[in-house]
Amino acid sequence: xxxxxxxxxxxxxxxxxxxxxxxxxxxxxxxxxxxxxxxxxxxxxxxxxxxxxxxxxxxxxxxxxxxxxxxxxxxxxxxxxxxxxxxx
Amino acid sequence: xxxxxxxxxxxxxxxxxxxxxxxxxxxxxxxxxxxxxxxxxxxxxxxxxxxxxxxxxxxxxxxxxxxxxxxxxxxxxxxxxxxxxxxxxxxxxxxxxxxxxxxxxxxxxxxxxxxxxxxxxxxxxxxxxxxxxxxxxxxxxxxxxxxxxxxxxxxxxxxxxxxxxxxxxxxxxxxxxxxxxxxxxxxxxxxxxxxxxxxxxxxxxxxxxxxxxxxxxxxxxxxxxxxxxxxxxxxxxxxxxxxxxxxxxxxxxxxxxxxxxxxxxxxxxxxxxxxxxxxxxxxxxxxxxxxxxxxxxxxxxxxxxxxxxxxxxxxxxxxxxxxxxxxxxxxxxxxxxxxxxxxxxxxxxxxxxxxxxxxxxxxxxxxxxx
Numbered sequence: 001x002x003x004x005x006x007x008x009x010x011x012x013x014x015x016x017x018x019x020x021x022x023x024x025x026x027x028x029x030x031x032x033x034x035x036x037x038x039x040x041x042x043x044x045x046x047x048x049x050x051x052x053x054x055x056x057x058x059x060x061x062x063x064x065x066x067x068x069x070x071x072x073x074x075x076x077x078x079x080x081x082x083x084x085x086x087x088x
Numbered sequence: 089x090x091x092x093x094x095x096x097x098x099x100x101x102x103x104x105x106x107x108x109x110x111x112x113x114x115x116x117x118x119x120x121x122x123x124x125x126x127x128x129x130x131x132x133x134x135x136x137x138x139x140x141x142x143x144x145x146x147x148x149x150x151x152x153x154x155x156x157x158x159x160x161x162x163x164x165x166x167x168x169x170x171x172x173x174x175x176x177x178x179x180x181x182x183x184x185x186x187x188x189x190x191x192x193x194x195x196x197x198x199x200x201x202x203x204x205x206x207x208x209x210x211x212x213x214x215x216x217x218x219x220x221x222x223x224x225x226x227x228x229x230x231x232x233x234x235x236x237x238x239x240x241x242x243x244x245x246x247x248x249x250x251x252x253x254x255x256x257x258x259x260x261x262x263x264x265x266x267x268x269x270x271x272x273x274x275x276x277x278x279x280x281x282x283x284x285x286x287x288x289x290x291x292x293x294x295x296x297x298x299x300x301x302x303x304x305x306x307x308x309x310x311x312x313x314x315x316x317x318x319x320x321x322x323x324x325x326x327x328x329x330x331x332x333x334x335x336x337x338x339x340x341x342x343x344x345x346x347x348x349x350x351x352x353x354x355x356x357x358x359x360x361x362x363x364x365x366x367x368x369x370x371x372x373x374x375x376x377x378x379x380x381x382x383x384x385x386x387x388x389x390x391x392x393x394x395x396x397x398x399x400x401x402x403x404x405x406x407x408x409x410x411x412x413x414x415x416x417x418x419x420x421x422x423x424x425x426x427x428x429x430x431x432x433x434x435x436x437x438x439x440x441x442x443x444x445x446x447x448x449x450x451x452x453x454x455x456x457x458x
Contacts, residue, residue, distance in 0.1 A: 009336055027367035028337040032330065045148065046179045046329060052260035054179065054332045 009053050038062070089115060089129045096125060097166075098190075098254050100141050100183060107139040111170070120163045138174055142167040144182045152178060180258055184328035187258065191251040198244040252344075259331050261341045264299040268307035275304050278345070279385055279433055281320050281352065282378070282440040292316040298356060301343040313358035319368040322352050322377040334368060352381070375448060382441045386434050393430030400424035 013031055035056055038044045043062035047055045058066070096103040107117060107127075115129035117139075140157065144165040155176045157169040256263065272291075277284045278301075288298055288306075296308035297316045319339070321330070334355055335341060344353035357366060369377075403420030 028334070028339070029367040029369040029373070032333050032368075033373070035333075036329070045151065046181070047148070047151075048177045048179055048332070049175065050177075052177070052180070052332075053336050054329060055176065057176075 009049075009055060013056070089131070090126050091129070092124065092126045094125050096127075098187065098251070099257075100180075101257055104139045104141055107168075108137075111135050111137060111139070117160050117168060117170075120161050120166070120168065122163055122166070135172075137170045137172045140169045140171070140174070140177055142169060142178050142183075143186055145178050148178045152176075179329065181328045184255065184258060187251055187255050191248060191255075194247055194251075195244065198241075256341070259328055259335070261331060261335050264340065264342075266299060266309055268299060269309050270296065271305050271307050273305045276433070277301070277304075277306060278352075279389065280437045280440060281381065282444050283436065285318055285320055286440070288316075288318045292318075297358070298342060298354075301354065311358070314361040315359040315365075317357045317359055317365055319355045319357075320352060321355065321368060322381045337366065337368075339366075339368065375445065378441060378444060378448075382437060386437060389430045389434050389437075393427045393434075396423040396430070397427035400427055 013035075035044065039046060039056075042059060043065055044056050045059050047057060049055050093103060093106070110117070110129060112134055114132055114134040116132045116135075117127060118130045119128040120126075121128070139160075142152075145167070149167070152169065155171075155174070157171045157174065159167055160170045161168040274284070274287070277287075291298070291308060292311060292315065295311055297311040298306050298318070299309050300307040331341065331344075331353070339355040339357045342354040342356055355368060359365060400420050400423040403416065403423065407417060407420075
């Protein structure tokens with residue numbers, strides 16, 4: 001979801017593997033599976049560009065879900081910080 | 089001004105370019121008549137706006153308006169939109185599905201027509217024979233029906249090729265234009281696709297890369313990279329997004345087929361030493377599809393084997409009944425060979441299926457360890 005901060009091609013998403021310092025290496029098949037699942041759920045929508053390459057774009061529902069996921073992770077992070085301080 | 093374009097809805101790209109030219113010459117689209125395939129234009133100011141023809145896509149209408157497209161003409165499920173320097177276009181998924189539907193519909197139409205004509209001709213023949221009089225001459229009885237049957241078949245082959253070409257053009261997927269260095273005859277390569285894939289891998293090791301598949305043969309050229317990876321995808325229905333996605337990811341479309349029960353497509357990707365191998369499908373999906381394909385093809389083969397075996401059996405029994413044209417025993421022997429061949433292919437197919445599944449399992453275990 002993060003990787004679709006702006007509308008992107010499938011190939012663009014794949015190159016973003018560097019996002020996780022190489023921890024996650026995704027094959028085309030996995031990316032396609034995830035994208036089509038998100039499309040069915042209405043989180044993203046599919047368009048194409050001038051060269052008729054597919055572009056994936058986040059919908060407003062997708063944005064809402066991402067916000068919520070970020071809040072959850074922030075909460076988790078805050079908990080980790082508190083835990084570290086408690087033990088440190 | 090009115091202009092007619094009979095096949096506009098199958099040549100979307102060409103039609104859009106044509107509309108753009110009209111707009112540049114100062115003719116603005118006013119109306120589209122779907123029945124008479126006629127476009128009505130009004131003389132106005134020349135403009136540089138681009139046309140886009142959309143089919144059955146109400147879901148994206150709002151977003152497209154936001155981006156700056158405005159509707160010029162709406163006719164049935166069709167929307168003709170226009171915009172200056174567009175960056176975002178609607179996806180072609182529905183259009184692709186439409187072409188697929190029409191290919192199938194046309195195929196069925198010809199098949200049903202074909203059966204009716206054959207039944208009619210058979211009755212005519214029977215009727216003529218039972219009258220006992222010297223009826224129509226032999227040439228007329230054989231040649232005319234055959235030519236009548238051949239005509240729709242030819243039309244169908246042509247139409248299917250036309251649809252396929254337009255389909256790939258719609259998705260902007262390029263075919264390889266290079267000349268083949270060798271052509272290998274391989275009868276029935278599309279029956280046992282696992283075996284075909286193994287064979288392709290072997291050919292790649294020997295230095296050849298597949299570029300084209302025909303009914304009975306595969307064309308190769310000298311390979312363009314250290315490794316050539318092949319993927320055969322089985323899909324229950326064709327999918328514009330999947331095709332476009334694969335092509336965006338650097339996979340070359342080699343062949344695809346869509347029938348009522350299943351569709352399949354063959355893809356290849358050149359890879360240099362040291363590059364990571366790319367997967368087109370997660371392993372979990374792949375297993376299910378392999379099973380599906382193997383079962384469907386086996387059932388088809390069982391049907392072919394059984395019917396040919398039956399004809400062979402009846403034919404051999406008929407032979408003792410008296411004189412007949414020499415051609416019949418030859419045909420029956422061929423039926424018998426097809427029946428036996430079919431059974432052998434089925435056995436081989438299941439053996440390959442077993443091997444492939446265990447290879448996939450190993451791969452999955454390896455991935456789990458990482």
